[in-house]
Amino acid sequence: MKHLLWLLGLFAAAVAVMLAARNPGYVQFVYPPYKIEMSLTLFVFALLAGFALCYLLVRLAVVTLRLPEYVRTFREERATSKGRAAMIEALKAYFEGRFTAAEKAAVRAMELGEKSGLNSIVAARAAHELREFDRRDAYLAGAEGKTVGESTMRLMAKTEFLLDQKQPQSALNSLKELSDSGMHKHIGALSLELKAQQQARNWDAVLEVMAQLEKRNAIDKTVATQMRQQAWLEKLRSQALDIATLRAVWKSIPGEFRHRAKIAAAAAEAFSKLGDCKSAQQLLADSLNAQWDSELVALYGECHNDDNIAQIEQAERWLKQHTDDAGLLLALGKLCMHQQLWGKAQSYLDASLSLETSQAAYAALGQLAEKLGKHEEALAYFQKAM
Template sequence: MKFLVWLLGLFSLAVALKLAAHNPGYVLLVYPPYRIEVSLTLFVLMMLALFVLGYFTVRLALSAVRLPAYVRQFRIERAHRKGRSAMMEALDAFFEGRFAVAEKAAVRAMELGESSGLNPVIAARAAHELREFERRDAYLASADNESAGVSTMRWMAQAKFNLDQHQPQAALQSLKELRESGVKGHVGALHLELRAQQQARNWDAILDVVDQLEKRSAMDSVAVAQIRQQAWLEKIRAHTLDAPALLAIWKSTPGEFKRRPKVVAAAARAFIHQGDCRNARQIITDRLNAAWDSDLVMLYGECLTGEAGSHIEQAEHWLKQHPDDAGLLLVLGKLCLHQGLWSKAQNYLDASNSIVPSSVAYTTLGHLSEKLHQPDEAFKYFQKAMALAQGK
């Protein structure tokens, strides 16, 4: 199609030239005392040539005038391209773990005029990984806080730096300023806050943050359950010296955690530490009646009071269901020893050692032998207990 157009154009030009060549017209130019007579065809061609020459002269002059601005713009765009390339290099290097390269590339991007607020944050994070904290703080301070996105990155980075240096209060302050800037419900910020509250051992705050993360489906259900259990364990352990507070904590503990052996054991130890054997035995009994746990039953014999008779009955009831539980036999031996039932204590302790020998059982047998005025037997039992304790 283009070839056909060009062909028609050439034929048209040829016809126009042929007609112009036989044109009898002329142009007379008079400038006294001069007279110039020129054929009309030549005059038209000269005017066309003059117009073309003038056009290109003007274009050349304008280009010469605009050249400095063009050169400046070219240099700016070239620097911008280099800066963007340096920023991408910094990102690649940072996520590849080449932190020294990432820092240098981010600094080069800033020097080239790359205005993205990402560069100082990348440089700060890279310097942090290199433990160059002074440079890190300088980069972070240079970040433009006017942009909402850059401000968020800055506070998030600052909180992470504080956490890595085990400064939870400073991290919480950074996250507070992030919330006050209008960023609320930020999942990444919530994860950082969870770490900060864990470092600060603020267990109530941990439970609150975990609830928020769970609502946003931002945490695995198994991890949520583990963190909640740890929080309730620590809340219980933190009140071992405050009886009313411990009782209140235990009553407020969710039912799902009251059924977990680790939580029950922690609560029982806390009550035992306060001398509250009644509550300790009650929560252990409730749990063991619901589901047996060989480790938990060992705590049943930790509180030896004058009510040991009824506790022996309870333990012997369990023994009918779990006759081969070495821990339960050991507990029965300790309870019988406390009640002065020497023969039964001997039988239970020997039965426990026949299943799983333990230094505690041999030590208890040693104390029993001392009660029976058998020093030689007691010495043998204590030796066996020491050998087991030392792993011999």
């Protein structure tokens, strides 16, 4: 269809030229004493040629006047292209682990006029990996005052740097600045906050951030459980200052964690140190009834009251189910010794040693021999314990 239209146009032009050539009209210009005559056809063609010539001259003048601006634009575009290529080179080098090359490429991109704040961040990250902290901080300062997205990159990078240098409070301040800027805490920011709170030993905050990450399915359940256990464990150790505070902390621990051996052991030790052996015995018994642990049962023998008969009876009930548990036999031996049941204490401690040689069992036998006035025998046991 297009070719047909061109063909029709050519035919029409040919007909117009033929008609113009046969036109008998003419044009006369008079300027006394001169007179010029020409055919109408020639005048029309001359007029069109003059118009075309004037148009070309005007276009040439415009292009000439715009030439400096064109050259400037061309140079800027070429510099921008080189800057963008340098930025891509910096990113590639950084993710390949070539940090020196990454820093140099990012600096070159900035020198070529590449305005993206990404160059400053890449240069800062590369300098940080090279342990050039002064240069890193200078690059970060250069990235300040950019757009919201670039400001977020800067603050995230700054937080990571501070955490690597074990400055959790400064890292938390950086995250607060990110939050104050209106940026919603995304998973990356929450992960950094979790690490910062752990370093700062803010265990309540750790548990709170963990809940947010779990809500977004951003952390493995097994890892989350281990981190929660560690948080409760550290909270127990750090807040066991008085018996009222310790009881409040213990009460706030979820049931699934109370029966875990490490937490139960830490709580029992804390209660014992503060003189509340009854609570220590009870929580150990609850934990052992829920889930047996040989190391935990050994602690059961460390908690002494004026009357340990109930404890001994409980331990002997466990012995019916765990006859070959050296830790349980050791605990029974210690409880009987404290209750001055010397014969039973001797038999339980000997039975524990027959199952598993341990420093604690030898030390307990040495103490028993000493109480019975067998000093040479006690010395022998103490030497074996050492």
